[in-house]
Amino acid sequence: MGKPKNIIEKIWEQKVVHREAGKPDLLYIDLHLIHEVTSPQAFEGLRIKGRKVRRPDLTFATMDHNVPTIDREKVNDPIAKEQMDTLKKNCEEFGITLFDMFHPNQGIVHVIGPQLGLTQPGKTIVCGDSHTSTHGAFGALAFGIGTSEVEHVFATQTIWQHKPKTLNVHIEGELGAGVTAKDLILAIIAEFGTDMGTGYVIEYTGDVIRNMTMEDRMTICNMSIEAGARAGLVSPDETTVEFLRGRPYAPKGEEFEKKAKEWLALASDEGATYDKVITFDASKVEPQVTWGTNPSQGAPISGRTPIIAESDDPEGVRLALEYMGLEENQPITSIEIDHVFIGSCTNSRLQDLIRAAEIVKGKKVKEGVRAIVVPGSTLVKMEAEKLGIDKIFKEAGFEWRHAGCSMCLGMNEDIVPPGGRCASTSNRNFEGRQGKDARTHLVSPEMAAAAAIEGRFVDVRNYEKTPILT
Amino acid sequence: MEAFVKHTGLVVPLNRTNVDTDQIVPKQFLKSVKRTGFGKHLFHNWRYNEDGSPNESFILNDPKYKDATILIAGENFGSGSSREHAPWALLDYGFKAIISPKFADIFYNNSLKNGLVLVEIDEAQVDKWMKEAEEGELRLTVDLETMTVSDDKGVSVSFEIPEYNRQNIMNGWDEIDLTLQLEDKIREYEQTRLY
Structure with missing residues (x-):
């Protein structure tokens, strides 16, 4: 060996x-x-x-x-x-x-x-x-x-x-009920910064990751770049293999079983080492909301925007709060939004739409809020429609769209107007990202859905959900 | 790409950290199918007012820095998207080199592929030169041969750049031509790996 x-x-x-x-x-x-x-x-x-x-x-x-x-x-x-x-x-x-x-x-x-x-x-x-x-x-x-x-x-x-150098981000503990993969990755970036992974490829490990669905793992790896790393990965396991079984371009029959063995053998060996290891405790993570203009500028839902003089980067925080039209030391739950975007390569898969629909079902989008759902693919859209998810969103007052990148970066007509404030399930809250002078708050699909109903950020852990898959 | 060995130029200070590629070229300008002409869109949202007139308070619009060819900025410059339009815009505007304590990975790579020289140096020295460029007129010389950046007062700082990229930039080589010389190896790899 x-x-x-x-x-x-x-x-x-x-x-x-x-x-x-x-x-x-x-x-x-x-x-x-x-x-x-x-x-x-x-x-x-x-x-x-x-x-x-x-x-x-x-x-x-x-x-x-x-x-x-x-x-x-x-x-x-x-x-x-x-x-x-x-x-x-x-x-x-x-x-x-x-x-x-x-x-x-x-x-x-x-x-x-x-x-x-x-x-x-x-x-x-x-x-x-x-x-x-x-x-x-x-x-x-x-x-x-x-x-x-x-x-x-x-x-x-x-x-x-x-x-590349290798970075192991090891997650300890369990995520609390109602806390998602999106909250976990946002919390990691809030703690370690947008350049924690620069020059590295990340491997995410720990029981939390092991127990995640492939969709959750994709959300985590998706935002590796927001942590500065060009690539982030998870060692394959049975969850990976079962996800791929029967997919159109996956190998078939015996060839699949042979490949599956090779895939599983790629997993990091016991005792493998990395150039750097970061350990993070998942159990302390709450639903997250970014308040600033880069993905590390985030806070838990129970938190507040920073106090400028007490922050590490007072000028950066001041500029960000000014752009975002927020006060320092402002409770996150006091932030009112007028746009909601559920979509993007971070959070637009069927699982994301189901979880958001469970929050929305039987409720109405707050007056004055424009909320849109953009499935990640045409197939996701069709599958969601088979489950009646489109109806749940439409009855609540959401717009149900065709698949695309859409309002994540507003290259098409789906933009947030100047001064508009959006709860977005996407990955970047940069100045002007969703439209010139638009303000973006990055959140999970559940948090975005609840914000659409309430017109402001609320703690989704205490929020009513209606199961839609029976 | 244009070969670069040594360049002396006026420095413009952009005293911000985390300057992301959405700021360098906003997305509404990514729809061109060409590589040229992005300079006029550089830092668009900071550089122009709503009506399209220049925003006088933005540093690039200060006449003092009109002829600047070197940009000095805070850390994590070029974070965000992989758009190569960012280095294309910086080059098209007339920048030859960018100095920062830290660059984002994809931007770093994209810039070197286009011959835009990125100089990563210690934050304290960046701060010093930033201040000098803000208060007076700073000219720096970026030398790829010696891998140094120096001012005219005798301060000279070394920086690192991968040898492979350094050679390509100094010679203005086409990377694809170089790789295609290894086509036998690529074919052999494909045959042995059953692709």
């Missing part, structure tokens, strides 16, 4: 195509996901040099960032339309499978990869999108890349990468 290895080291060693002194490793890429916003310049680069896509069979495209969510036939923004048309043309020219706006497999790229079973343990997965870290939930090494790298992967199916 050699030295125990963690999963990051194991995957890395399997993917090295070429190694030489003074250079990063040249890694093979198993799955390349693309979308309309960060790919056009890469295709253009190929054309200028007369190059081809080396492995169109390992490349999959969808439209998500600026698709309309109200009426698919109406793309009112001519530039957005040009990006989508360009993607379609490029995929035809280079022989790439595209799930366009009207295809049942369409959706947010990080929702459809897992849903289709394209995302599998041990794969190297890249996409020109920082939330590619989501796929790490399956024990894949998945990270966001820029457009130059997209072009490089097109042409060579490889990428030059320095071996």
